[in-house]
Amino acid sequence: MKQIVLSAFLALVFLSSVVAQSKKKQDQAAIKDMCGCYEVTFNFAETFEYSEDSTYIPSKVKHDKGLEWVQLVEDSKDKISMQHLLIVGSKDNPYIVKHWRQDWEYQNTDLYEYNHDNNWTYVSLPKDKVKGQWSQKVFQVDDSPRYEGSASWVHVDGKSYWEDETSAPLPRREYTKRSDYNVTVRRNRHEITNYGWLHEQDNDKVVRKDGKTDVVLAQEKGYNTYMKVDNSRCKAAQDYWKENQAKWAIVRAKWDEVFARNKDLSLEEKVDNKVLFKYLFDKENYKTAEEINPLIESFVKQ
Numbered sequence: 001m002k003q004i005v006l007s008a009f010l011a012l013v014f015l016s017s018v019v020a021q022s023k024k025k026q027d028q029a030a031i032k033d034m035c036g037c038y039e040v041t042f043n044f045a046e047t048f049e050y051s052e053d054s055t056y057i058p059s060k061v062k063h064d065k066g067l068e069w070v071q072l073v074e075d076s077k078d079k080i081s082m083q084h085l086l087i088v089g090s091k092d093n094p095y096i097v098k099h100w101r102q103d104w105e106y107q108n109t110d111l112y113e114y115n116h117d118n119n120w121t122y123v124s125l126p127k128d129k130v131k132g133q134w135s136q137k138v139f140q141v142d143d144s145p146r147y148e149g150s151a152s153w154v155h156v157d158g159k160s161y162w163e164d165e166t167s168a169p170l171p172r173r174e175y176t177k178r179s180d181y182n183v184t185v186r187r188n189r190h191e192i193t194n195y196g197w198l199h200e201q202d203n204d205k206v207v208r209k210d211g212k213t214d215v216v217l218a219q220e221k222g223y224n225t226y227m228k229v230d231n232s233r234c235k236a237a238q239d240y241w242k243e244n245q246a247k248w249a250i251v252r253a254k255w256d257e258v259f260a261r262n263k264d265l266s267l268e269e270k271v272d273n274k275v276l277f278k279y280l281f282d283k284e285n286y287k288t289a290e291e292i293n294p295l296i297e298s299f300v301k302q
Helices: 002-032 231-259 276-280 289-299
Strands: 036-049 062-075 079-089 094-106 110-114 119-124 134-139 145-151 154-156 159-168 183-192 196-207 215-229
Touching (some): 002 079, 002 154, 002 159, 062 215, 231 289
Antiparallel strands (some): 079 094, 110 119, 154 159, 159 183
């Protein structure tokens, strides 16, 4: 009898493992479906305001569009990394803007959660809490951290999507114009669609101070569509990456070393009155580890 029970248990364990591996392959396929060449629309609108200030002015509705190449940078057993590259300017004279990066890690227990004012809190999660999940780590244009969260990919009724809620710094479209809040609480949804993929957001604009309860100033809706087009339209971005990928590999490696310290992280906004991306976007300098590593370290508060 004991042998029968043991055999049944082992068969159940084996079946669970097979199902988990099949689900993981579905997840990986969905994530990599976000790679390629896309016509992108960026749409944001403030939906509700809660400010008690009668002079409060909501953010203007934003509609923008562009052509973007999503480059697969790493595809390993438990990690998929993708670099977004915007193509701007004319067709005959395109200019490439290194945009955001997203890394997906399977059952990742080490996260950096954004607190506020350029501070991230290191969080070590128990393994059972992230079982079967993928963390999405989003990085700034200079590969410094932005935000991350962990959740499960869902495949049901012909849909594949991932959604999570996490805190983040203000987006570029806001922080150059707004100083009345300092944190965006983002509810992100990535969904694979028949035209490409959708990045949907429901965000809170939050005032956060140490020792005090968050104050929600307003809420906004984000609806960004990625319409897949022929890869040949993004050749300029592909060429840029071939020419510059070695440099950005050095930058990522240095940041990985910083993150591996597994402790709270605070970053300087500027060093010598200059932000990090302006150093790294210099085409003539900061190409080697000897130049890049001390530069990034100078932005890390000790």
